[in-house]
Amino acid sequence: MNRRRFEELLVSCITEHKESTYRLAYSYVHNKEDALDIVQEAIQKAFISLNTLHKPASMKSWYFRIVVTTALDFLRKRSRVQPVDDEVLLTLGLESEDHYHNLDLEQALEELPFKYKSVIVLRYFEDLKIEEIADILGENVNTIKTRLYQALKLLRVKLKDDSMEEVRQHA
Amino acid sequence: MRNLDPLKKRYDNIPIPQELDDVVNQALKASRRKDVRGMKTIKWAVGSAAAAVVIFVGSVNASPAVVHALSEVPVLNSLVKVVTFRDYKVDEGHYNADFQVPAIQDMNNKALEELLNSKYVNENKELYQSFMKQMKQQKGEGHLGVVSGYEVKTDNDRILSIARYVEKTVGSTEETLQFDTIDKKNEVLLTLPSLFKDDSYIALISNNIREQMEAQMKKDGDKVYWIGENAEDGDAFTTIKPDQHFYINNNGKLVISFDKYEVAPGSMGSVEFTIPSDVITNALVSHAYIK
Numbered sequence: 001m002n003r004r005r006f007e008e009l010l011v012s013c014i015t016e017h018k019e020s021t022y023r024l025a026y027s028y029v030h031n032k033e034d035a036l037d038i039v040q041e042a043i044q045k046a047f048i049s050l051n052t053l054h055k056p057a058s059m060k061s062w063y064f065r066i067v068v069t070t071a072l073d074f075l076r077k078r079s080r081v082q083p084v085d086d087e088v089l090l091t092l093g094l095e096s097e098d099h100y101h102n103l104d105l106e107q108a109l110e111e112l113p114f115k116y117k118s119v120i121v122l123r124y125f126e127d128l129k130i131e132e133i134a135d136i137l138g139e140n141v142n143t144i145k146t147r148l149y150q151a152l153k154l155l156r157v158k159l160k161d162d163s164m165e166e167v168r169q170h171a
Numbered sequence: 172m173r174n175l176d177p178l179k180k181r182y183d184n185i186p187i188p189q190e191l192d193d194v195v196n197q198a199l200k201a202s203r204r205k206d207v208r209g210m211k212t213i214k215w216a217v218g219s220a221a222a223a224v225v226i227f228v229g230s231v232n233a234s235p236a237v238v239h240a241l242s243e244v245p246v247l248n249s250l251v252k253v254v255t256f257r258d259y260k261v262d263e264g265h266y267n268a269d270f271q272v273p274a275i276q277d278m279n280n281k282a283l284e285e286l287l288n289s290k291y292v293n294e295n296k297e298l299y300q301s302f303m304k305q306m307k308q309q310k311g312e313g314h315l316g317v318v319s320g321y322e323v324k325t326d327n328d329r330i331l332s333i334a335r336y337v338e339k340t341v342g343s344t345e346e347t348l349q350f351d352t353i354d355k356k357n358e359v360l361l362t363l364p365s366l367f368k369d370d371s372y373i374a375l376i377s378n379n380i381r382e383q384m385e386a387q388m389k390k391d392g393d394k395v396y397w398i399g400e401n402a403e404d405g406d407a408f409t410t411i412k413p414d415q416h417f418y419i420n421n422n423g424k425l426v427i428s429f430d431k432y433e434v435a436p437g438s439m440g441s442v443e444f445t446i447p448s449d450v451i452t453n454a455l456v457s458h459a460y461i462k
Binding site for chain 1: 175177178179181182183185188190191192194195199201202290381386
């Protein structure tokens with residue numbers, strides 16, 4: 001297979017998944033302009049690094065990975081707040097339940113560190129297989145399974161706290 | 172386990188903006204040409220020129236900082252002025268566009284200012300949309316160049332005349348011109364009929380232009396206007412339109428403008444005639460503008 005054929009496949013892949021990748025980007029940045037920028041940059045990067053893709057079969061995961069990386073890079077550059085290490089955030093989330101009152105599920109998801117959020121978005125919103133997610137995020141399958149479990153636990157913890165708040169108010 | 176359906180629904184409902192197709196197509200085209208450096212100039216902002224322009228109208232009026240950042244046409248001792256408000260470029264192989272949108276500023280008559288500015292924005296928005304449409308229809312196989320811009324014809328104490336031009340190149344070049352002339356003192360937009368007591372000006376001006384055409388052709392064998400035997404039936408220039416394009420030059424003279432092909436072969440381009448003031452002096456409402 002030559003470069004030309006690869007490019008053709010990439011064009012179909014990008015076109016077929018343009019809405020998914022836009023939503024994926026949007027789920028990180030929450031605004032249209034930035035999400036469009038990310039999609040554009042990801043396409044650009046995909047063509048530049050096409051030679052790093054060896055199997056056409058994994059093109060989708062490979063391209064989604066570029067989109068996720070681009071979105072995260074974008075947020076890193078954008079963020080004016082010093083990012084706290086994921087583990088620290090996780091601990092905070094687990095330990096200081098009282099700070100999470102009035103958060104609905106969506107906010108709870110937004111509060112998740114990206115490595116957990118990405119797993120939720122890809123697994124439940126984009127309906128991807130654990131194996132694909134592992135490919136996209138560059139982790140092994142077991143790590144993804146663990147993260148998924150932790151992410152769900154974290155969401156439930158937050159929500160439980162929320163409902164507890166409700167109960168308290170009614171009491 | 173948690174029911175994530177409401178979140179999934181929200182995710183699925185993230186609206187897909189219209190610009191997405193443009194952004195993706197442009198990025199694909201640019202990347203496939205491997206002209207990745209060139210891509211920097213095709214920011215997606217082009218894809219939503221219209222929307223960005225509209226937002227920009229607000230900011231020009233609202234923020235002195237934004238106004239300051241714009242390149243200003245040097246204007247002395249005058250309040251009302253013209254700035255380049257936005258310049259959009261598309262550069263994709265055989266498809267090139269450059270839309271330069273002017274904006275009037277610092278007019279007390281905000282209604283007029285907005286009317287003109289939104290007209291400028293809308294004109295360019297339409298140009299952009301038809302450009303993109305044509306590009307899409309031809310699937311990048313054709314050629315198209317569109318340039319829009321403006322020129323300040325006159326800017327003195329009394330008069331501000333702006334010419335806006337559009338040049339379309341599809342094989343041959345098509346050119347159209349539009350003018351706005353503003354009385355800066357009274358902050359009103361001047362129309363050709365508004366300068367005259369009655370419509371006698373149409374004949375006065377038309378006759379003078381025909382004389383000028385004949386004189387020019389006699390003097391210079393290369394010049395051709397569509398009058399007399401030069402013209403095919405129906406093509407001949409007989410009279411100006413009541414609202415023929417015009418502006419008032421810095422000497423206070425009325426200048427009548429014709430688009431390319433309107434009164435002469437395309438090789439002549441767009442042409443203009445300065446009307447001697449004594450020809451129209453009796454028909455003028457006042458001599459405030461035309462001297």
